[in-house]
Amino acid sequence: MAVTEIPSGPSVLDRLSKPKPVAVLVLLMWLPLMAYVMFGQAIGGEARAVLLPAIPATLILYVLGIRAFRESRVAVIGLTLVFFWLLMAVSAPYLPLMDPNKPIAPFTTPFTERNDLFFWLGTDFKGRDMLSRMIWGCQRVLVWGVTATMVAYVVGAMFGLISGYLAGWWDEIISFVANVLLSFPVMVLFIVILNYLGPSGFNIVVAVTFASAPAIMRIVRGLALDIKTRDYVYAAQTRGEHPLYIMIFELLPNVRGPIIVDACLRLGYTTVAITTLTFLGLGLQPPDPDWGLMIRESAKTAMLWKFSYMLLVPALAVSSLILGFNLMADGLREMSLRD
Amino acid sequence: MSDHAADQVPVLECRNLCISYYTRAGEIPAVVDFNLKLMPGEAHGIVGESGCGKSTVALAIMQYMGKNGAIVGGEILFEGRDMRQMSEEELRRIRGSRIAMVYQEPMASLNPSMTIGDQLAEVPIYHDGLSEREALARAEEMLAKVRLPDPKRILASYPHQISGGQQQRVVIAMALLSNPRLLLLDEPTTALDVTVEAGIVELINEIAEEFGTSMIYISHNLGLILETCDRLTVMYSGEAVEVGDIHDVFDEMRHPYTRGLFGSIPLPGADKNAHPLVAIPGQLPLPHERPEGCNFGPRCTFFRDGLCNVGRLPMHPVPGDDDHKVRCERFQEIDWDRDLPKGEAKPPVEAGDTVLSVENMTKHYLIEDGGLFVGGSERVVKANEKLSFTAREAETVAIVGESGCGKSTFAKVLMGLEDATDGKVMLGTVELGDLPVERRNAETISKLQMVFQNPFDTLNPSHSVGSQIARVIRKFGAASKDEEVEEIVFRLLDTVKLPRDFAKRKPRQLSGGQKQRVGIARAFAGNPKVVIADEPVSALDVSVQAAVTELLMDIQRENRTTMLFISHDLSVVRYLADRVVVMYLGRIMEQGTTEEIFAPPYHPYTEALLAAVPIADTRIEKRHIVLKGEIPSPTNPPRGCPFSTRCPYMMPGTCDAELPPLRSFGEGHRILCHLDPAELAAMEPVIKPKVEAAE
Amino acid sequence: MLKLILRRLVQMVLIMAVSSLLLFAIFDTPEFKKRLAVQELGGFAVSALTEESYKSWLAARGLDVPFYQRYANWVGNILSGDLGFSYEKNRPVAPLLADRLANTGILAFFVFALMIPLSLILGILAGMKEGSLQDRTISFVSVFTTSIPEIASAILLTIIFALGLGWLPVKSAMIGGFNFRELILPVLTLVIYDFGYVARMTRASMAEVMTSQYIRTAILKGLPYRRVVMRHALRNALIAPFTLIVLQLNWLLSGVVVVEVFFEYDGFGKLLLEAALFPDVEVVQACTLVAVAVAVLSQIISDIGYTFLNPRIRFA
Amino acid sequence: GLPSPAVAQDAANLPFPADDANAKAGGILKVAMQVQKIDDPATFSWTQASNQTRHMLEYLAMTGPDNVTRPMLAERWEASEDLKTWTFYLRKGVKWHNGDDFTAEDVKFNFERWTNPDLGSSNIGLSSVSAMVEDKDGKKSLIDGAIEIVDDHTIRFNLTKPVLSFPEDMYNYPTAIVHRGFKPPLDSSMNGTGAYTITENVVGDRCILKKVTEVGGQPFEYWGGTVFLDEIHYYNFDADNQLTAFAGQSVDAIYDFGVEQMELAKAIDGNIIAARTAQCLCCRMRVDAEPFTDERVRKAVTMAIDNAAIKPLVYPEGGDVGENHHVAPVHPDYQALAPLTRDVEGAKALLAEAGHPDGITLTIDVGNTDGPWHQTAAEAMRDQLKDAGITLNINVIPASKYWEIWTQTPFGATAWTHRPLGTMVMSLGYRTGVPWNESGFASPEFDAALDEAEATLDVEARKGLLAKAAQILQDASVMVMPIWRPVYCMASKSVNGYPAHPTQYHQFNKVWMS
Numbered sequence A: 001m002a003v004t005e006i007p008s009g010p011s012v013l014d015r016l017s018k019p020k021p022v023a024v025l026v027l028l029m030w031l032p033l034m035a036y037v038m039f040g041q042a043i044g045g046e047a048r049a050v051l052l053p054a055i056p057a058t059l060i061l062y063v064l065g066i067r068a069f070r071e072s073r074v075a076v077i078g079l080t081l082v083f084f085w086l087l088m089a090v091s092a093p094y095l096p097l098m099d100p101n102k103p104i105a106p107f108t109t110p111f112t113e114r115n116d117l118f119f120w121l122g123t124d125f126k127g128r129d130m131l132s133r134m135i136w137g138c139q140r141v142l143v144w145g146v147t148a149t150m151v152a153y154v155v156g157a158m159f160g161l162i163s164g165y166l167a168g169w170w171d172e173i174i175s176f177v178a179n180v181l182l183s184f185p186v187m188v189l190f191i192v193i194l195n196y197l198g199p200s201g202f203n204i205v206v207a208v209t210f211a212s213a214p215a216i217m218r219i220v221r222g223l224a225l226d227i228k229t230r231d232y233v234y235a236a237q238t239r240g241e242h243p244l245y246i247m248i249f250e251l252l253p254n255v256r257g258p259i260i261v262d263a264c265l266r267l268g269y270t271t272v273a274i275t276t277l278t279f280l281g282l283g284l285q286p287p288d289p290d291w292g293l294m295i296r297e298s299a300k301t302a303m304l305w306k307f308s309y310m311l312l313v314p315a316l317a318v319s320s321l322i323l324g325f326n327l328m329a330d331g332l333r334e335m336s337l338r339d
Numbered sequence B: 001m002s003d004h005a006a007d008q009v010p011v012l013e014c015r016n017l018c019i020s021y022y023t024r025a026g027e028i029p030a031v032v033d034f035n036l037k038l039m040p041g042e043a044h045g046i047v048g049e050s051g052c053g054k055s056t057v058a059l060a061i062m063q064y065m066g067k068n069g070a071i072v073g074g075e076i077l078f079e080g081r082d083m084r085q086m087s088e089e090e091l092r093r094i095r096g097s098r099i100a101m102v103y104q105e106p107m108a109s110l111n112p113s114m115t116i117g118d119q120l121a122e123v124p125i126y127h128d129g130l131s132e133r134e135a136l137a138r139a140e141e142m143l144a145k146v147r148l149p150d151p152k153r154i155l156a157s158y159p160h161q162i163s164g165g166q167q168q169r170v171v172i173a174m175a176l177l178s179n180p181r182l183l184l185l186d187e188p189t190t191a192l193d194v195t196v197e198a199g200i201v202e203l204i205n206e207i208a209e210e211f212g213t214s215m216i217y218i219s220h221n222l223g224l225i226l227e228t229c230d231r232l233t234v235m236y237s238g239e240a241v242e243v244g245d246i247h248d249v250f251d252e253m254r255h256p257y258t259r260g261l262f263g264s265i266p267l268p269g270a271d272k273n274a275h276p277l278v279a280i281p282g283q284l285p286l287p288h289e290r291p292e293g294c295n296f297g298p299r300c301t302f303f304r305d306g307l308c309n310v311g312r313l314p315m316h317p318v319p320g321d322d323d324h325k326v327r328c329e330r331f332q333e334i335d336w337d338r339d340l341p342k343g344e345a346k347p348p349v350e351a352g353d354t355v356l357s358v359e360n361m362t363k364h365y366l367i368e369d370g371g372l373f374v375g376g377s378e379r380v381v382k383a384n385e386k387l388s389f390t391a392r393e394a395e396t397v398a399i400v401g402e403s404g405c406g407k408s409t410f411a412k413v414l415m416g417l418e419d420a421t422d423g424k425v426m427l428g429t430v431e432l433g434d435l436p437v438e439r440r441n442a443e444t445i446s447k448l449q450m451v452f453q454n455p456f457d458t459l460n461p462s463h464s465v466g467s468q469i470a471r472v473i474r475k476f477g478a479a480s481k482d483e484e485v486e487e488i489v490f491r492l493l494d495t496v497k498l499p500r501d502f503a504k505r506k507p508r509q510l511s512g513g514q515k516q517r518v519g520i521a522r523a524f525a526g527n528p529k530v531v532i533a534d535e536p537v538s539a540l541d542v543s544v545q546a547a548v549t550e551l552l553m554d555i556q557r558e559n560r561t562t563m564l565f566i567s568h569d570l571s572v573v574r575y576l577a578d579r580v581v582v583m584y585l586g587r588i589m590e591q592g593t594t595e596e597i598f599a600p601p602y603h604p605y606t607e608a609l610l611a612a613v614p615i616a617d618t619r620i621e622k623r624h625i626v627l628k629g630e631i632p633s634p635t636n637p638p639r640g641c642p643f644s645t646r647c648p649y650m651m652p653g654t655c656d657a658e659l660p661p662l663r664s665f666g667e668g669h670r671i672l673c674h675l676d677p678a679e680l681a682a683m684e685p686v687i688k689p690k691v692e693a694a695e
Numbered sequence C: 001m002l003k004l005i006l007r008r009l010v011q012m013v014l015i016m017a018v019s020s021l022l023l024f025a026i027f028d029t030p031e032f033k034k035r036l037a038v039q040e041l042g043g044f045a046v047s048a049l050t051e052e053s054y055k056s057w058l059a060a061r062g063l064d065v066p067f068y069q070r071y072a073n074w075v076g077n078i079l080s081g082d083l084g085f086s087y088e089k090n091r092p093v094a095p096l097l098a099d100r101l102a103n104t105g106i107l108a109f110f111v112f113a114l115m116i117p118l119s120l121i122l123g124i125l126a127g128m129k130e131g132s133l134q135d136r137t138i139s140f141v142s143v144f145t146t147s148i149p150e151i152a153s154a155i156l157l158t159i160i161f162a163l164g165l166g167w168l169p170v171k172s173a174m175i176g177g178f179n180f181r182e183l184i185l186p187v188l189t190l191v192i193y194d195f196g197y198v199a200r201m202t203r204a205s206m207a208e209v210m211t212s213q214y215i216r217t218a219i220l221k222g223l224p225y226r227r228v229v230m231r232h233a234l235r236n237a238l239i240a241p242f243t244l245i246v247l248q249l250n251w252l253l254s255g256v257v258v259v260e261v262f263f264e265y266d267g268f269g270k271l272l273l274e275a276a277l278f279p280d281v282e283v284v285q286a287c288t289l290v291a292v293a294v295a296v297l298s299q300i301i302s303d304i305g306y307t308f309l310n311p312r313i314r315f316a
Numbered sequence D: 001g002l003p004s005p006a007v008a009q010d011a012a013n014l015p016f017p018a019d020d021a022n023a024k025a026g027g028i029l030k031v032a033m034q035v036q037k038i039d040d041p042a043t044f045s046w047t048q049a050s051n052q053t054r055h056m057l058e059y060l061a062m063t064g065p066d067n068v069t070r071p072m073l074a075e076r077w078e079a080s081e082d083l084k085t086w087t088f089y090l091r092k093g094v095k096w097h098n099g100d101d102f103t104a105e106d107v108k109f110n111f112e113r114w115t116n117p118d119l120g121s122s123n124i125g126l127s128s129v130s131a132m133v134e135d136k137d138g139k140k141s142l143i144d145g146a147i148e149i150v151d152d153h154t155i156r157f158n159l160t161k162p163v164l165s166f167p168e169d170m171y172n173y174p175t176a177i178v179h180r181g182f183k184p185p186l187d188s189s190m191n192g193t194g195a196y197t198i199t200e201n202v203v204g205d206r207c208i209l210k211k212v213t214e215v216g217g218q219p220f221e222y223w224g225g226t227v228f229l230d231e232i233h234y235y236n237f238d239a240d241n242q243l244t245a246f247a248g249q250s251v252d253a254i255y256d257f258g259v260e261q262m263e264l265a266k267a268i269d270g271n272i273i274a275a276r277t278a279q280c281l282c283c284r285m286r287v288d289a290e291p292f293t294d295e296r297v298r299k300a301v302t303m304a305i306d307n308a309a310i311k312p313l314v315y316p317e318g319g320d321v322g323e324n325h326h327v328a329p330v331h332p333d334y335q336a337l338a339p340l341t342r343d344v345e346g347a348k349a350l351l352a353e354a355g356h357p358d359g360i361t362l363t364i365d366v367g368n369t370d371g372p373w374h375q376t377a378a379e380a381m382r383d384q385l386k387d388a389g390i391t392l393n394i395n396v397i398p399a400s401k402y403w404e405i406w407t408q409t410p411f412g413a414t415a416w417t418h419r420p421l422g423t424m425v426m427s428l429g430y431r432t433g434v435p436w437n438e439s440g441f442a443s444p445e446f447d448a449a450l451d452e453a454e455a456t457l458d459v460e461a462r463k464g465l466l467a468k469a470a471q472i473l474q475d476a477s478v479m480v481m482p483i484w485r486p487v488y489c490m491a492s493k494s495v496n497g498y499p500a501h502p503t504q505y506h507q508f509n510k511v512w513m514s
């Protein structure tokens, strides 16, 4: 493509759009959220203070994202949906919401007042505020979903690079293991693993890794097989670089593109999987709110038209997040094809 | 063969044609103000560098502009009727029957899931309303006409079951099936090997004669155009810059670009020391960055401010020849004979001691079917068979041969990416044949470096140019402190004539030629003794090719580096090599100094190879030798002489039974052939100056 | 080709052996045995059991021998055609599994019957004219529907068609025997989730084919557009979706779990989940074998189909 | 007098309610319930299985919805003064489905089965049955002469110790009486005395019962009078889904639903049927575990909690407020104690005295073994304890985990099921050293009071005696017993006479469909 000249006076946003500041912002957003959700109890009392830096970081990232994706309307819509939920996740403790776990007035329908409190989205069968549960619910899905996908990527990419680049016996063994795992239908794998390890967020990470890493490994392996015949890899080999160096510095950066698109899609799948698992009783555990859990709990009680909002709210919430991820993936792919 | 009757209606006429593509970056005017008049039976060539709009013109004539293209101005008259006014249905009836097209990549142009018969039969079925049987019969007939052996078998085959040359013949047959008035050929031989190309070119010439079809022949190869066309349009950056009779343009060019182009191709007279190539300075502008006025202005030595860069330039007829037009404001002021671009002559370099010696080097690949559980059969690909030659300091040894003959394999063994199956490769005193790169020490590695073929692949797109060069410097321990390394990087960039601030750029911000320069800088960063250049310029445009070649020569000269130059292009080889090694099917058929190779005695294969190379020089006469058949597979090479299946001198019983002897003709000139030395010596030269240009 | 299939089958047997041994080892942990006891005797009773009576309970269930021994027995039984016995359902696994597979088969049949034509037609319509309004609409609908997880679409459909409009039954327990009306919601749920995916792949494949050079050749040969699409584009464009559709068989086995559980449809997925939670080892084992077999067989079918459709590979 | 009024509602001395004058015969009753395996009635672990067989295999006695036990296959019973000899007079004219007469041999066969340790029946743990068993060579076996057939329809049991609850034991769900020729599994030996017989039982799917109309060509005369339903169908639905199945009109009645579904149930067209029970959540503190070894700490906990305030939060409808001991108002031998009052200041003072002037942090293990309401109750307790400076952490663990630690955890919320008599639970759970004494409570005084109550057949007299034991338990502050929970089930409006039962035992003989 054209030589992109960097304009003389870069604006603040331009400067922030460089990889390093973006990485810092992502960490600023992500680490507190992760700490809050995974170790909130261990941090204790003022756990919510850790989220303070995450809120501006999220907002800035959103603006940067919009700028980067402005060419694709689809991607912008996706980004907006995802960041809406990210923002909700980091700011939930600061929003004027009722306690999501406190039973107040069971079976209050949306937009009604009970006990002098107005319930926008009603309350569930235990009388907990649905609006607050919906907003708090995204925290766990997002944190566990993204963490699980990330871990799966690290593992999958590692094995994919080894398998694709080193080939030979490494490839035979890794591919066989991947085939074994791929031959298990995903749900069987999830059920067996979570049943064995017991349901918890960390175990979901393990299960998702087992289920996704083989597929990721295949993608990376395919890309590595292609890239390793590129001249720049030969150039590295002919100057005697260590295979590890070649894998990490020559191959890895170049498989980035297709992988990011795939990661967005996979984030969607993982979100589906976590929600589904929780619905089946294998995922996250009560009482903290979570969309899958909300569906699971109210699937028993909402079987009347009047109470169907209890299912509708979490179902729409989870769909919108996944739609966000999918649209982002679509937009990214569209943009990558245009170049 | 010119009998232009004045009353004849041109088959095709393009008037002030303007074509644009609409992209994210806005409107790209791909072709501007294009004019062309094609009379019946005439062959018109279009040449120009990549991206100048040649294919766009061809597709516009077919009225097929894709999703984002549009004809924004002018008209295209086919037999006097404006095609832009025709309805879809009318166009459909013309396409494939009156106008037909042949494309660059035959494989991609054929539907992989239909038999060739079905694909061919469609044309007469839909255009002439023939029944399927009749159509197939017609197809068979046509296949025979394009000299395809066993047309029946080919009709029933799928495209992937026949070779590239055969595919291209099928595509041509498809185009000829309805006896079109106009045939468009868009680089029909670029994807093929030279010997195969020669066959196709001959076929095209025969067809023109036999069918009387008018042709537009698009190519970037001036030599090919000379062999096939009557008239020629030279395009530069979306515009036709010079149009005229082929001889006029070749011999009395009147546009600085055309002359630049001729200056950068290695014609037989060129010599790297006495008459070095002259590259056109600067770079091709991107379509949306074209300058005001003359597009060639910024690169033109005759550029004059205020004249060349105002308004839109019209085509001017050359006085005395109405058919010859140029788009230049100053063409009459230039003294075309005196201001010849001339490279400075350089003193020849004396070759030193032997640096590299290869002795009976053999490389076989084992291909295994099956895998972990069910054992498979093994096949052997004999990529290199008993190669022996030596290279001396500051010498350029060229290795030539067609695709798949094992040139890159040899390079890989040398670089340690593959182990030699047998034989010896000595670099100085170090034996390299079974020393993979991981086990070579830093010194050996740094002594041996490589320049790669594909400029788009040679740099890692994820790292900046500077960091990639710096890595080599650090790796070979030339320096380790940041400032020192940076200093060396800058120096190297200077050497390859790139601005220093390119160090910070990512490869995607560089053009192909610039990337190749970085690749060269990287190869020379460790002060290597030997540099292997595997087709380093074949992916580049002619004008860029010249510049990069010159650069490579200069650096080599300066460092007294030995260079192994791998190529399939004999004209380049003739220009720059001191010694040449000709390979065929993994074996060396002939080796010797450049002069020895390019003059008799020839090996029959060398002879055919030389004859196949198109030469863009009207003063040269060339013998025509067209090889029959295709290159055999290296898994199953012929018994005896590898070339015996295609050799015009084939002696049954000898050539196809035993390996030929190596015949020596003077010092270092060796030929692997059964023919009698006397017979070999009696061969006529393939290329010689024309006695008298006679029409 | 035959060799490839053979290789795959050998691999399948190997995978089955490895995975079932693993499963036996997993379900051999004390916790799982305890859970089994709790399921059978009740938590209260189990907690009151003495060590000895627990041991005798284990012995009565045959759980006191090491798992490899049980595994060996089990393999022996499998080879003689006996798939074991379900603790939970108190019947032999083979007829139980056959029953449930048949139910899932019915579900799958209708899903495919609806999904394949729908997704292929939409995909082709979209891919034929890339970037057109028709393409954009179809593409958006496909992304949108694939973004709704099965559980959510099951809910939405139930709310609209069962709870709201009252047209269809809420659950599909089929307690009054097979009832087609009860099948509609599960089938719709699965189709909605899946068709978008296949349609998008078909679209991509079609769009790629439509920009290929041989389509250009066909058009510039002067063929009518219909013939270009039907004869030249379609076959090449359907190669990729075909393999995908066959692989959906595999997906369906996972996908049905949620749908079957939500609608209480007694199929394979529900059986598997219940067995895993129970934990009913031999049922889980049998289900896994079936799942692996389906996965590998669908891969083989897709390979064969691919070769069949793609002459480039067939003659290679 | 007799332990329960042997007087029945009509002359036939039937345990069932009187026939409804409007009752119509016919129809199928579809019930949502888990359908389990029913190989051997003596080894049932769950009520559901017994419900499947209850209309085929009947019991010697039957405890009604009112928690009163009446004779069923027995016509009446007598106990000796020392409660060590019990004589059962069996009903005459009861026929097995194969045409055999029901006799004392059948009963003897059943007792012999139950006492055979190889069978593994939990009946051997019943106080009545265990009093016929001795330990011989480390193995339990029936004492010779413990069962004595007096005549065809009279059978006498000679026990080694006094037993009060013999008739109640005889309606415990695994004590269904099978034919003397019974060999497990049940499918291969379908034979009963009930009005219905099982025609199909698919575990996890359905259990179908049909009215028995003829036996070997002869019309079958059911001893219990008219039954109305033609068929009873049980369809397998998980506990969570039964109400939704009902709402979807797949079934006419359900086994039960949890309190969390109450609002939904109310919104559904149908009758909610609640039964008063002695099921409870016993939040007991282990008296031998820190910090509960100090009685003042335990007392502070009980004082800081107002049971009356917790009950409506957890069970707004039905149920009884608990009094921190284990006799429920529904027990025939219950007598109210002096009402408990919440005393936060007193609790603080006690804590301070016990060395926790700044309050104390306690952790309660909750397994939700009986539904999520355990947690709700614990949360309500937490809120109340806060006032007294006690921080209560609620440790929610999976049910199966809870059952592993329920006797050991210092502070745990255990669900106790219903038992017909107050003495039965008190003796199971609080006597010194008994295995299910989860609180480690040991008081000779209590044991003595309980012994005395258990030796008293007369209910009125026993009330006072049991109250004494209850008072000792309450004073020791061993537990917080906030609620005696009701059980809910639901039947459609067309189902008439659907009985509620504290242990959800189904008895549909007099149910009819309109």
Ligand SMILES: Nc1ncnc2c1ncn2[C@@H]1O[C@H](COP(=O)(O)OP(=O)(O)OP(=O)(O)O)[C@@H](O)[C@H]1O
Pocket: B021, B022, B023, B028, B030, B048, B049, B050, B051, B052, B053, B054, B055, B056, B057, B066, B068, B069, B220, B287
């Ligand atoms: N579909 C398209 N969209 C946008 N720009 C295009 C498109 N096709 C070609 N171009 C641009 O139009 C210009 C002319 O392209 P064209 O393919 O006609 O060149 P060419 O002379 O045939 O080159 P080559 O020798 O590489 O085939 C180029 O700059 C190219 O980048």
Ligand SMILES: Nc1ncnc2c1ncn2[C@@H]1O[C@H](COP(=O)(O)OP(=O)(O)OP(=O)(O)O)[C@@H](O)[C@H]1O
Pocket: B365, B366, B367, B381, B382, B383, B401, B402, B403, B404, B405, B406, B407, B408, B409, B410, B568, B634
């Ligand atoms: N790794 C490999 N395994 C098996 N066969 C190989 C391998 N690499 C190359 N070959 C085969 O060896 C032969 C020589 O290949 P090589 O790449 O050396 O040819 P080349 O002369 O460089 O051709 P080109 O001009 O197309 O680059 C070819 O037939 C090729 O298919």
Ligand SMILES: [Mg+2]
Pocket: B054, B055, B056, B186
């Ligand atoms: Mg072109």
Ligand SMILES: [Mg+2]
Pocket: B407, B408, B409
């Ligand atoms: Mg090569």
Ligand code: NI
Pocket: B001, B002, B003, B230
């Ligand atoms: Ni002429």
